Amino acid sequence: MKNDELNHGAAMRLDDDQPNLSLMEEELQQSTEQASDRITAMATDEDTRFCRWSQQNASGRKGLIGADGRPAEPWAYSADTRHHLVDEIVRDQVTMMKVAQRRSRLTVRGTEAGDMARGGKTQIYLDQLRDTRIRENTATESELAANWRQTHGFALMSITWAQEYGRDYEVVTLEGLQQAAQQGDQQSAALVADLFSEEPEVRAALAAQLMAVYEDLTKKEALSQLKALKDAGTMELPVRYLRVNEPRWEALKPWRDVFLPANTEQVQNARWIAWRVTLNASQLEEKALSEGWDPDFIAAVQKTEGTTILENIDGGRVATDRQTADRAEAMDGLHEVFYFYYTEADEHGVPCRYRTVMSPHIAKDRLDGPLYGIDEPVGYDHGKMPFVELRAELADRQLIESRGVAQIAGSWQQEKKHLRDAGLNQTDLYLQPPMIRPEREIGLPLKIQPRGEIGERRGGGQSTRQMSVPDTAPAAKPLELEVMGDADRYYARDRVANPVRAGLYDQDLADTWCGELAECWGMTLQLAQQFESDQKFHRIVGGKPVPFTVSRDEIQGEYDLKLTFNTDTLDPEKMKAKLETLHKLIMPMDRASQINPAPIVAGLVAHYFPEFSDAALEDVSQSSAREIEDEQKNWALIMAGEEPPMHEDNQNFQLRLEWLQNKMEQPGAMARFAQLPDSDEISQKRLQHLQFMAQQPQNAQTGRVGVQAG
Numbered sequence: 001m002k003n004d005e006l007n008h009g010a011a012m013r014l015d016d017d018q019p020n021l022s023l024m025e026e027e028l029q030q031s032t033e034q035a036s037d038r039i040t041a042m043a044t045d046e047d048t049r050f051c052r053w054s055q056q057n058a059s060g061r062k063g064l065i066g067a068d069g070r071p072a073e074p075w076a077y078s079a080d081t082r083h084h085l086v087d088e089i090v091r092d093q094v095t096m097m098k099v100a101q102r103r104s105r106l107t108v109r110g111t112e113a114g115d116m117a118r119g120g121k122t123q124i125y126l127d128q129l130r131d132t133r134i135r136e137n138t139a140t141e142s143e144l145a146a147n148w149r150q151t152h153g154f155a156l157m158s159i160t161w162a163q164e165y166g167r168d169y170e171v172v173t174l175e176g177l178q179q180a181a182q183q184g185d186q187q188s189a190a191l192v193a194d195l196f197s198e199e200p201e202v203r204a205a206l207a208a209q210l211m212a213v214y215e216d217l218t219k220k221e222a223l224s225q226l227k228a229l230k231d232a233g234t235m236e237l238p239v240r241y242l243r244v245n246e247p248r249w250e251a252l253k254p255w256r257d258v259f260l261p262a263n264t265e266q267v268q269n270a271r272w273i274a275w276r277v278t279l280n281a282s283q284l285e286e287k288a289l290s291e292g293w294d295p296d297f298i299a300a301v302q303k304t305e306g307t308t309i310l311e312n313i314d315g316g317r318v319a320t321d322r323q324t325a326d327r328a329e330a331m332d333g334l335h336e337v338f339y340f341y342y343t344e345a346d347e348h349g350v351p352c353r354y355r356t357v358m359s360p361h362i363a364k365d366r367l368d369g370p371l372y373g374i375d376e377p378v379g380y381d382h383g384k385m386p387f388v389e390l391r392a393e394l395a396d397r398q399l400i401e402s403r404g405v406a407q408i409a410g411s412w413q414q415e416k417k418h419l420r421d422a423g424l425n426q427t428d429l430y431l432q433p434p435m436i437r438p439e440r441e442i443g444l445p446l447k448i449q450p451r452g453e454i455g456e457r458r459g460g461g462q463s464t465r466q467m468s469v470p471d472t473a474p475a476a477k478p479l480e481l482e483v484m485g486d487a488d489r490y491y492a493r494d495r496v497a498n499p500v501r502a503g504l505y506d507q508d509l510a511d512t513w514c515g516e517l518a519e520c521w522g523m524t525l526q527l528a529q530q531f532e533s534d535q536k537f538h539r540i541v542g543g544k545p546v547p548f549t550v551s552r553d554e555i556q557g558e559y560d561l562k563l564t565f566n567t568d569t570l571d572p573e574k575m576k577a578k579l580e581t582l583h584k585l586i587m588p589m590d591r592a593s594q595i596n597p598a599p600i601v602a603g604l605v606a607h608y609f610p611e612f613s614d615a616a617l618e619d620v621s622q623s624s625a626r627e628i629e630d631e632q633k634n635w636a637l638i639m640a641g642e643e644p645p646m647h648e649d650n651q652n653f654q655l656r657l658e659w660l661q662n663k664m665e666q667p668g669a670m671a672r673f674a675q676l677p678d679s680d681e682i683s684q685k686r687l688q689h690l691q692f693m694a695q696q697p698q699n700a701q702t703g704r705v706g707v708q709a710g
Contacts, residue, residue, distance in 0.1 A: 012272065012342045012354070019356040021370045024340050028274055028360060032255060032313050034262035038400050039255050039313060042152050045406035048413060049090060049151055051082035075449035079424035085413040085484075089405050089491055090150045093509060096567070097146045100510040101139075101517060104565035106130060108525075121541040125548070126525060126561075128540050129247070138249050142517065145251035145390050153402035154391040156252040156267065157516075158275060159523040161380075161531045165289050166243030167216065169236040174229055187213075195230055216240055240289075245531070247524045252387075254399075255313065259338075265397045267387045272342035276309075278334040293357065293373035300371060304361040306331045336361065341378065341385055353378040353385065382526040388519050408490070415483045423476040426469075434467045506567040518563035525561065631656045635663060638686060641678045646689050657690040 012020050032039065047053065054067045062072040062080040072078060108123045141157065148155035181189035191209065194202050207222035216238040225235035252258040252275065259274040267273060284301060287293040308331050340356045357373030380386060391402040432450035448454065454467060488494045492505035529548060537548035568574040634644035663669055664683055673680035
């Protein structure tokens, strides 16, 4: 890593409160220079994981020419195998992370007593977001981030609130305008009155009237639609609507999608973060509508199509013509801009977070100031940078020092490849040994290779014969196993030899990944509390309306989120042992009936039958409400003199008993029983049945342990 330093005393904002675009561009360049060693390593990481090298042949054999342009060594078409050890380890880890994400439980807890009332509804809202509304987005971006995190050591996730507009058309009829005019609408009346006028001034005034109501309507379109209204009695006018209004996750690869100072320790404390975004022409134009970009900036960026700063980042390697062509194709039809996030103290010394959209490819200045898309405070009430760091290890404070699998296991993969190549080459020599011939027949001796020829200086007219080659290929097998053993021990993949250590590593990976995702979901919820409407929230959660959009102070400290996943559920033997412990030890000891079996049953159903657990399981409160509703129907039957069904299983008898006892003790019920002796007799019979059924679990326990609970 280079030690060149910028003058960081320079400010990101100029004296006239304009963004310092020149400094931003210098910081971008300095970031890539300081991290050049790491950028080189990241390129090597990907080559290692995906087994890529120059002069590679799909057959797993070398060609005639090696990577250096000289004849291939040790001979043409010798072994050049791919061994995917790094990719295998990364895939295993990413699979564990994906399973942990899918099966984890996301819980919301209020931080104050007043937050508890909304906590349940907020849980429903988050579950709907996670399982339905943005499920595809979060699953895709999380998998990308997990791959980059494990391959390179760290990645970032951006959490933003996306708003995108679409266009629809509203049909307006002459008949409708006439009816509106008759009901007193003055604009409709004026339009109907002057519609058939041929005066240019009148037509222009009518067009201006339409343009004032329909902001996306041009004058030419307005005049055309007025003519259609006059001729055909209808016109179609453009209406803008909010097509997308929801949180959005995006995985970011360092020094490709996102740039930051090389000495960054935590993204929330970073001096700046530059998010690289590529947009096509229509997306670029839409930014003027959704984010208010400067039209002059958009026009300038449109002239930079296909240009990217990645052309200057080769990771310390010489760019080949093919690499340059690939980058040109990747940027074809695209425009590169940067969302530059940074923190700058205001005149009172209070740190403020800003967001400036800039491009390093356009002229920076114009007569009235720098040229940028937008320049504004970040605008998120959670007060954070909209990024979460995802790091594979915490071996040093700086993000850049977090190592990925490729950096650690790359040498083992090379050892395995070397041993595999050597074994195959030795086998080729053994099966196709070189021929030994008198030197006078072939000239100078040739080097050893399969079916090669070796000259021999001997008298007596020796005949041609095969060279004796020992079969040493099997000797490489123990060495390969030793290399794999090193990798397996380091990453705790030796589950048979050391299952406890393997379980600890699995759980640690799941815990750290779920902790990072919980931070992402916490930021997602905070954005939703700022931008989601109360009406949308109520449509999702139902019930009595409660406020969802709250103040900045409440957003910053209202809820704690936790994402949990127990890796034991992936091991059938561990699950079997837990069930036996629960059945034989824990439940018999629960003499005071402190254990609620409902969550246990719900967890077991979700584990063993995930394909229909959502339909099979219902919330405890919903289940209780259903039981009470059914018992109310039974009460109506009793009052009518009819005996209700006396079920003996699959009911919450204790809950029904308590409800019935409370109902029978009410004065109104006792008065009715005095008038309806048949109903009184049925109610007593019903009461005895529920008491008997509620007592059965206690009787079963007494039979097991020999004593009464109490």
